[in-house]
Each structure stands twice: as structure tokens, then as C-alpha cells.
Amino acid sequence: xxxxxxxxxxxxxxxxxxxxxxxxxxxxxxxxxxxxxxxxxxxxxxxxxxxxxxxxxxxxxxxxxxxxxxxxxxxxxxxxxxxxxxxxxxxxxxxxxxxxxxxxxxxxxxxxxxxxxxxxxxxxxxxxxxxxxxxxxxxxxxxxxxxxxxxxxxxxxxxxxxxxxxxxxxxxxxxxxxxxxxxxxxxxxxxxxxxxxxxxxxxxxxxxxxxxxxxxxxxxxxxxxxxxxxxxxxxxxxxxxxxxxxxxxxxxxxxxxxxxxxxxxxxxxxxxxxxxxxxxxxxxxxxxxxxxxxxxxxxxxxxxxxxxxxxxxxxxxxxxxx
Amino acid sequence: xxxxxxxxxxxxxxxxxxxxxxxxxxxxxxxxxxxxxxxxxxxxxxxxxxxxxxxxxxxxxxxxxxxxxxxxxxxxxxxxxxxxxxxxxxxxxxxxxxxxxxxxxxxxxxxxxxxxxxxxxxxxxxxxxxxxxxxxxxxxxxxxxxxxxxxxxxxxxxxxxxxxxxxxxxxxxxxxxxxxxxxxxxxxxxxxxxxxxxxxxxxxxxxxxxxxxxxxxxxxxxxxxxxxxxxxxxxxxxxxxxxxxxxxxxxxxxxxxxxxxxxxxxxxxxxxxxxxxxxxxxxxxxxxxxxxxxxxxxxxxxxxxxxxxxxxxxxxxxxxxxxxxxxxx
Numbered sequence: 001x002x003x004x005x006x007x008x009x010x011x012x013x014x015x016x017x018x019x020x021x022x023x024x025x026x027x028x029x030x031x032x033x034x035x036x037x038x039x040x041x042x043x044x045x046x047x048x049x050x051x052x053x054x055x056x057x058x059x060x061x062x063x064x065x066x067x068x069x070x071x072x073x074x075x076x077x078x079x080x081x082x083x084x085x086x087x088x089x090x091x092x093x094x095x096x097x098x099x100x101x102x103x104x105x106x107x108x109x110x111x112x113x114x115x116x117x118x119x120x121x122x123x124x125x126x127x128x129x130x131x132x133x134x135x136x137x138x139x140x141x142x143x144x145x146x147x148x149x150x151x152x153x154x155x156x157x158x159x160x161x162x163x164x165x166x167x168x169x170x171x172x173x174x175x176x177x178x179x180x181x182x183x184x185x186x187x188x189x190x191x192x193x194x195x196x197x198x199x200x201x202x203x204x205x206x207x208x209x210x211x212x213x214x215x216x217x218x219x220x221x222x223x224x225x226x227x228x229x230x231x232x233x234x235x236x237x238x239x240x241x242x243x244x245x246x247x248x249x250x251x252x253x254x255x256x257x258x259x260x261x262x263x264x265x266x267x268x269x270x271x272x273x274x275x276x277x278x279x280x281x282x283x284x285x286x287x288x289x290x291x292x293x294x295x296x297x298x299x300x301x302x303x304x305x306x307x308x309x310x311x312x313x314x315x316x317x318x319x320x321x322x
Numbered sequence: 323x324x325x326x327x328x329x330x331x332x333x334x335x336x337x338x339x340x341x342x343x344x345x346x347x348x349x350x351x352x353x354x355x356x357x358x359x360x361x362x363x364x365x366x367x368x369x370x371x372x373x374x375x376x377x378x379x380x381x382x383x384x385x386x387x388x389x390x391x392x393x394x395x396x397x398x399x400x401x402x403x404x405x406x407x408x409x410x411x412x413x414x415x416x417x418x419x420x421x422x423x424x425x426x427x428x429x430x431x432x433x434x435x436x437x438x439x440x441x442x443x444x445x446x447x448x449x450x451x452x453x454x455x456x457x458x459x460x461x462x463x464x465x466x467x468x469x470x471x472x473x474x475x476x477x478x479x480x481x482x483x484x485x486x487x488x489x490x491x492x493x494x495x496x497x498x499x500x501x502x503x504x505x506x507x508x509x510x511x512x513x514x515x516x517x518x519x520x521x522x523x524x525x526x527x528x529x530x531x532x533x534x535x536x537x538x539x540x541x542x543x544x545x546x547x548x549x550x551x552x553x554x555x556x557x558x559x560x561x562x563x564x565x566x567x568x569x570x571x572x573x574x575x576x577x578x579x580x581x582x583x584x585x586x587x588x589x590x591x592x593x594x595x596x597x598x599x600x601x602x603x604x605x606x607x608x609x610x611x612x613x614x615x616x617x618x619x620x621x622x623x624x625x626x627x628x629x630x631x632x633x634x635x636x637x638x639x640x641x642x643x644x645x646x647x648x649x650x651x
Binding site for chain 1: 401434437438442444446455456463464467469470474493496497499504625629630632635636637
């Protein structure tokens, strides 16, 4: 189907993957009869019954802990965390158990849990339903972290996550849930592969998840000013597609890194450090980050926190004209 | 709530109510052998720890009546999430002394590749899952595995063993909450000192699960409590919390001594068997240590870099090759 939103793509993919593999079970708060807080699990309970679609207590620590046990037994649990901001009570299980079970058992056990985490601002969620916590996940060895920006990638990456043997934090950009239309098809998008969404030889624009549309918009604005940008949608944050990143920088010599999360210690910093280590001889300008502020995300002033196309376009111009 | 302390083995074996003894002769003997073997292995590890060869050591023998009592009550396909005091359960679930000591010493033959702190062994065939360092995590995982058994229609249970500090942790409460909400076939065994406030039993009652207080120095009582909880769980009755009160000082001698008096009284054991079995235990330990000492294999870098992810991503490939270069930065 060629015109699904991200949330529709996730829903269709959960349906088809549950059909394909009876080990896949979905659990979370209100994922059953309500169909999930955003509708991503609609129809699953009716199609697969309460042994495959499980409404849990309102306790992320408990849900992630249960999922670890389910995975140990050989199932493939997909956990829906209602919002990234609620993941913290499950964070201990994620860091200490999900991420380490394979290692600490010397490969005797694995823990292929997929944690679906709607994240990001832009829906007037206020301080506690707007955060972009990807850097916290990326810092934990043993977990793949993905952040698709449209329906095709969300579906393809979800398939890869459900068919792989590693735990995956699957970041779904809330702001784009009803957008990001595309073909959710049957393709698998391999984890660890970026996508060059736009080609240009002057500047590399690195973005992922919720900021990809703004990056694409900024690239158009810049094009109007005679600057052509490569727009690299990382799609997977861990493991980073380093080859695609370095290939683009070798071509452009200039980089603008876009991330909605707070700046300090954020994922954009990891990309920046990687470029400093490996691409310094290609760089012709300082690397610029366009990120969220080092503040909580204020309810009434969300727009000021958010990264937009104008800010990114201004950064492109500065970097191009350095 | 069963506040009354469940016990089977009294100080006087003749006074034991044989109607309460549910294990057959072979199981009784095996149970006593496990307690004895655990004591020998524990003493060996204590010595190696004192010599500086084992970096981290927590005795298992004082907890062995609970470990072994739980282990013997499990059936094929049941899972056990132990604590790091459960060498008794490791040995009872089919763990080899060689593997146990190799893990304690992080020897090249350590089945866990030197990754885990000593005493955190794992037996996939025995469904004995390597404990984590997070107190109470085993409660959540047992609840999850029990839920999987329920979802898949398996006639099995998952059991967690933990200490009193675990019940202070969020993991205990979220795990128990989930177990109760979904009515999963799990059994939670807490070794307590009997002096906690609120008691483990009171906490369990607050969640509305079945509770049972047992004498933690009485492995037959522990086995009976687990067997009863197992039957209840498989009958759809949900989870049980068993509080096994362990003597604060040392139940080692007491627990083994009480069982020995009983197996001797039943004619299953005598001084001659004791001597022969102890000799066999010591020989097995010595043989294992000799083999470990003679093993000159160097642990491969795989031990460091494999199993973080299913396959090594480029970062780990790169980090591994840097480490392997003689003059890495």
C-alpha cells in the first residue's frame, strides 16, 4: 500500500509480522482493546487474541521486565511504551538486562525485544511527553537504535527489528505519525543503513527521525540560494552507517548535524566527534550542530525549542560560506 | 496467609511426620548429596578467595537448604532464576563442578567466558539463568517466563530465588504486580532473616498472592512448599510467595545435619557412605582444580567482543583489531 502514514505503516507491519511469525507478541498499556494510545496496535487483539496482544499494567519497569522474560523463553515481544518520556522506569531493565543478557550468558541466551518508543516534541505534549532520549539508548552497548522518518522506513526497519536477534529501541517520531506517507510494502530495511534522501555537492546535512522533513525543507531553501545539500537520513543511530557518512563528507567537506534532542552530550555530538576523528582532512568549515535547547521542553514555548527549516538553512549558509 | 511455619524435619528424626515427606529415597539421598557437595565446593571457594585467586565470593552453603529444596521440587521444563547464593541449585540442576569452579576462577574453560562476576553461573540446559547484578530483577524475569509459559500453554512454572534486599527494590514490586495481574504460574522464594518489617509475607499478602512461611533450614519443607505452589500455579491459582526463614548465624551445619539425621534414620545413609561421598567430592574438586591449573589456553578476544550484539558491528570489529595490534594506541 503506497499511501500509509507512519502509524498506519507500523500497524500494518505488526499485523503482517504477527501473521508471519507466531512468536511475535505485542504488549503494553492499552495496546489491546484500545488499539494503542496512537492507534498503532489497532485490530491486533481482534486478529490475534489475548495470548498475542497483552494489555499490561501501567508500569514501564514491569513491562520491560516481562518482555525480557518472554524473550528468554523464545518469544519475540514488541513493547509499546506510550511515550519516550515514560521509558525511564523501564530503563534499568533495558540497560542491565535487555542489553546484557546475551553477553553475560556468553551467548547462551538472547533478548530480541523490540521497544517501540514514540518520541519527540511538536504535539504540545509539554515537559513529560516531548523528549528525545536517543542519546541515552545509544550509549548502551548491545542495543540497536533506529529512528525512521517515514512510513516506508518505519515498516522496513520494524521488519528487520522483528526478524533480528538483537534488542532494538525503535524510535517513532510522534510529530510525523500522521504524516511521513509512503509505501510500507514488504521490504526489509536493514538496520545500520542510512538513506541519501537528496543529493548535493556543497554541504552534508545529517538528520534522522523527526527532523528529516525540516532538513529536506532547509535543503530546498538553501538550493534557492545556490547551495546544494546532500541530505543523509541516518535511519539507524546504532550502529551508525559510517561509510555513508564519510562518503558524503568526502564529497562536500562541510557538515550540518541536525537533532531535535538537547545539545549537550547528544547524538549530534557523536557524529561531530566521528567527523573530527576521521574526516578532518576533508573538512573545509567548522561542523555545525542544529539541535534542541539544553532545557526541558516547555509546553507553551515548544516552537522556540524545536529545530525548524529556517534555522537549518541558516546553518547551511554559514557552513557553505565559511 | 499461612503464617504458621512449615517444617518437616525436626531435631529428632524419629519424630518426623513421614506423611509430610514427599520425596522418594533416591531424591532424599540426592538432596543430602547436594547439600554436602555445596559445603565442599563452598569451602574450596572460600580458601581460593582467601588466597586471592577468586576475586568475589559469597557463600552458598548457608542458603543451600533453600537452593536445593527449590531445585528438587522443579520438573522438566521449569525455569529457575537464582540469586548469587545458589550454588546448591546450580549443582542440583545438573551443573558440573568443573564448570562451576572454572567460572569462579574465570578460567579459560569458564562457560561464561570470564564475563560474569564469580558465582553468577548459568545452565541453559538446566533452565538456570545467570543472575544479573540487579537485586530483584529475577522476580520480573520469572514473571515474564511464566507469562510465556501461560501464553504458550506449557504446564511449567518459573521460580525466582532472592534475598530480603530484593523486596526493597522496584523490580520486585513491578514484577509481582505483573505476576498478579496476569495470574502467571510463578513462584517467588525469598530467603529472609525473619526480622524484616514489613515481613516478606505481609508484602505478598498486600498483592493478594498465596503466601507460605517455611523453615529455610529444612530443605524438605522448602521442597514441599514449592511443590504445593507449583500445583496451585498450574491449576490456575497464580503465583505464590514463599518466605524461607534462614538462621542469621549459619544454617550450614544445621540444615545438612538435620537431613543427614533423617536419611540415616531411614537407612539411606551411614558413616561409611558419608566418608566415601566426601572423598568423592574432594577428589572431584581436586581434579577440577588440577585441570584448570593445567589449562594454558589464552582466552580469545572473542570473549571480549562477541555476544554484545548477535554479530559484531563495525565499531567492535575496529576496537577488536586495535586491541589485537601489538602497539595499539
